[in-house]
Each structure stands twice: as structure tokens, then as C-alpha cells.
Amino acid sequence: MTNDRYLIVSYFAVAAMTITFAGTTWLYLRGSFRGITQALSSGNLSRILKAMFPVGLFLPAFLGFLSVSYRGCGKSYEDIVKERSYLVQINQEQISSILLWIVAALLFWDLVILFALRFRRTSNQSSGESPDIRLP
Amino acid sequence: MSANTYAFIALFVLSAALAIGLFFPLRDALQGLLQHTVRLPDGVTFYLRSFFVLLFFSAMAGALGFTSDLKPGSYFMEYVWKVASGLSNVLAQMLLCLGGYLVLTTIILASLKIKDDK
Numbered sequence: 001m002t003n004d005r006y007l008i009v010s011y012f013a014v015a016a017m018t019i020t021f022a023g024t025t026w027l028y029l030r031g032s033f034r035g036i037t038q039a040l041s042s043g044n045l046s047r048i049l050k051a052m053f054p055v056g057l058f059l060p061a062f063l064g065f066l067s068v069s070y071r072g073c074g075k076s077y078e079d080i081v082k083e084r085s086y087l088v089q090i091n092q093e094q095i096s097s098i099l100l101w102i103v104a105a106l107l108f109w110d111l112v113i114l115f116a117l118r119f120r121r122t123s124n125q126s127s128g129e130s131p132d133i134r135l136p
Numbered sequence: 137m138s139a140n141t142y143a144f145i146a147l148f149v150l151s152a153a154l155a156i157g158l159f160f161p162l163r164d165a166l167q168g169l170l171q172h173t174v175r176l177p178d179g180v181t182f183y184l185r186s187f188f189v190l191l192f193f194s195a196m197a198g199a200l201g202f203t204s205d206l207k208p209g210s211y212f213m214e215y216v217w218k219v220a221s222g223l224s225n226v227l228a229q230m231l232l233c234l235g236g237y238l239v240l241t242t243i244i245l246a247s248l249k250i251k252d253d254k
Contacts, residue, residue, distance in 0.1 A: 021193075025193075028189065029182060029186060031178075031181075032178045032179070032181035032182035032185060034178075035177070036178045036179050039176055085203075088203075089203045092200045092203060093201060095196075095197075095200045096196075096198075096200040096201035099193040099194070100193075100194070100197045102189070102193055103193050103194050103197070103233055106190055107190070107237070111243075113179065113182060114240070117174060117176065117179060118247050121248065
């Protein structure tokens with residue numbers, strides 16, 4: 001396989017991996033996330049959060065993929081495809097960046113859930129309802 | 137397969153083992169803490185799973201962000217040093233993510249627990 005062909009194949013393969021990583025993470029967390037949103041409220045907030053969760057994972061993953069540039073230090077296309085090792089290195093950087101952006105997105109969603117839980121507890125206490133599980 | 141590929145595979149396997157080896161000893165304690173503070177089964181599952189993804193992905197990102205470019209015919213110890221250098225990259229990434237999760241856990245504790253202690 002020529003380097004030019006490798007560049008094309010690897011670029012779209014890493015793009016497919018972006019979808020795979022984000023999709024796997026979404027499927028792994030989807031059930032528990034849905035449970036939390038249902039426990040929070042059956043209103044608009046729950047619907048918004050459910051709709052935003054996959055968006056909030058896929059977009060950062062693609063951001064990670066797109067943020068890595070082949071044209072470092074003003075390289076021309078010929079310079080880029082000259083060495084296979086450079087192409088492999090950029091592919092590794094792309095995957096690494098995708099994973100790190102998913103991690104950052106997850107930390108953000110953890111915070112969102114935390115604020116939602118706090119909001120729920122505050123509204124439960126102000127309406128005089130008992131918490132879901134009694135403390136010993 | 138070249139020696140560089142073997143070095144990369146070794147680094148990859150070590151990173152995965154490190155992430156898994158760190159997750160399992162912490163899991164039970166974290167689960168207990170979350171059950172006490174979050175008190176919503178799905179919430180506990182979500183935070184535990186996100187912790188696993190966080191650890192695993194940060195380790196993988198650290199391993200993939202490192203390139204081994206030793207020339208053929210390099211000495212064995214040069215490959216070992218290269219893997220060790222990559223492993224330090226992995227540890228740095230994991231430490232950063234662990235720090236982030238620790239801050240998050242502290243905020244969870246502070247904001248959800250204090251209200252019930254009153």
C-alpha cells in the first residue's frame with residue numbers, strides 16, 4: 001500500500017474509530033443515565049438531558065479527532081506522505097486526542113448529574129418530601 | 137513485526153493492566169461512598185462506570201500518545217527505557233484524570249452529604 005493510499009484509509013478508519021469510541025461509551029452509560037434522568041423529573045429537563053447526552057459525547061470525540069493536524073511546521077502534502085512513520089504517529093495522536101476529549105466530556109457529564117441530583121434533593125427538601133432512602 | 141511494535145504492544149498491555157489493576161481495589165470503597173452520598177442506584181452505577189471509562193481511556197490515551205522510533209538493531213535495554221518512558225506518560229495522564237475525579241468526588245461529598253448531616 002502506498003503512503004498516499006495509507007493516508008486516505010487511515011484517516012477514515014480513525015474517523016470510524018471516533019464513532020466507535022463515543023458510541024461504546026454512550027451505550028455503556030446510557031442505561032444508568034436514563035435511570036437518573038427518570039428519577040430527576042419526567043419534565044423537560046429529563047428530556048433535554050437525555051437528548052444532549054449522546055451529543056455531549058460524540059461532539060467532543062470528533063473535536064479530538066479534528067484537532068490533530070497533519071500540517072505541523074508548514075509541511076506540504078508531499079512532505080506529509082513521504083514517511084509512513086509520520087502518518088502512523090499522527091494516527092496515534094488522533095486516537096489519543098479522541099480518548100482524552102471523551103474523558104473530559106465524561107467529567108463534564110459527571111458534574112451535570114451532580115448538579116441535577118443536588119437540585120432534586122433541594123426541591124425534595126423544600127417541598128417537605130422524604131428522601132428516597134431513609135438514613136439510619 | 138519489528139521490535140518497535142513489540143515495545144508498543146508491551147506498553148499498551150501494561151497500561152491496560154495498570155488501569156484495571158487500579159480500578160478493582162478502588163471499586164468497592166468508591167461504591168460504598170457513592171451509595172452513602174448519591175443514594176440513587178442508577179447514579180451510583182453511572183459514577184462507577186464513568187470512573188472505569190475515565191481510568192481506561194486516560195491510560196490508553198497516554199499509551200497511544202507516545203511513539204517509539206528506535207532504529208533497528210538497538211539494544212534491548214533501549215527498548216526497555218522507551219517502554220518505561222511511555223509508561224511515565226501513561227501514569228501522568230492517569231494521575232491527571234484521577235485528580236479530576238477526586239475533585240469531583242469531593243464536590244459530590246460536600247454538596248450532597250452536608251445537607252443530610254444537618
